[in-house]
Amino acid sequence: MTTDDDSLRPATRLVQGGRRPEWTGDPRLGGGIVNPPVWRASTILYDTVADLKARGHATHDKLYYGRRGTPTVWALADALTAMEPGAAGTLLYPSGVAANSAGLLALLSPGDHLLMVDSAYEPTRAFCDGMLARLGVTTTYYDPLVGAAIAELIRPETRLIFLESPGSLTFEVQDVPAITGVARARGVLTMIDNTWATPLLFPALAHGVDVAMMSLTKYVGGHSDAMMGSLTATRAVWPKLRSAAYQLGQAVSPDDCALMLRGLRTLDVRMQRHGENGLVVANWLAARGEVGRVLHPALAGDGGHAIWARDFSGPSGLFGFTLKGADEGARTRFIDALTQFGIGFSWGGYESLVVPADPAGIRTATRWTDPDPLVRLSIGLEDPADLIADLERGFAAMTA
């Protein structure tokens, strides 16, 4: 069993990933365990001083000290690397935000210039405007629809272009190959927040990206009970990320890694169901008189549909819609009336969630001018007929 076999198809790699014999069994015990056990450790004991000294430079797959991981941690990192064709390795962080921040810190220095997509997840912007600004890194926000015209925004000191597609809250689809093509030609690195799609629906490195980030908290975990983030990178960038992660002391719990590995094994079937259920609900919403527009790139009428259909192999279950002519009170009545959708942040779990979304105040390069209130849905694994009946209840409460 190997995790590095590129000939295997994605669903098979999800099943095989990280299950190396040396991490799942001990030859002296004569067998193997299906799942890499939870190896908890801070201290690692050495036989001799010579052994201790020799191990000082061990990094990824020799026990050294708990902070550098144990086989449970390495198994998750390996399985995530195997999902992303062209990747050299994966680093794990305690949350998605920690992964984004660590990646930006690793790749940027004082005086550098960063191009950040205007539809980025809000805490990513907060890091750019806060800590990166304090460290002398300048950020320019750019229109997610910029495409190859990103070339005009590149300065001599531009080191990194950050992408997120579809965008947070508003779901604009970026022309990733156009942007990464320009970036490669100009010697600028690219990093993408790929949480919405995961490499199953959008293999980012194959589209020219250097670093792919995921909040594993969402679809990989899939059960709303653990937080983690990952960076998966090319051979050129990965040593830099690893060195920064070590310097920052980034470490994750083997128990949480076991939860993430459990989620990962079923990711392919869950994503298919999230995507199908999401489309059923999105199409139903699109036909409702109470709805202004549905922000879902898999719908033929969506502005990002053509690029999405070219680059993505399917939809996940997260999208938005506006309430036509409604006000804040109506949106609140609608959401409060729902019984099958939990009101809560995060997404990608097996259960459906709803939140009000207000993008206008978190855009600077573009303007969000739609006056209709926006609602974001994370469609879970329920029967979509029950979700639709619930949304119908919401509309009734809204217009009552």
Ligand SMILES: *Cc1c(COP(=O)(O)O)cnc(C)c1O
């Ligand atoms: C949730 C989220 C994050 C942050 O992940 P956490 O694990 O919650 O820190 C980053 N990017 C996107 C697009 C997200 O939705």
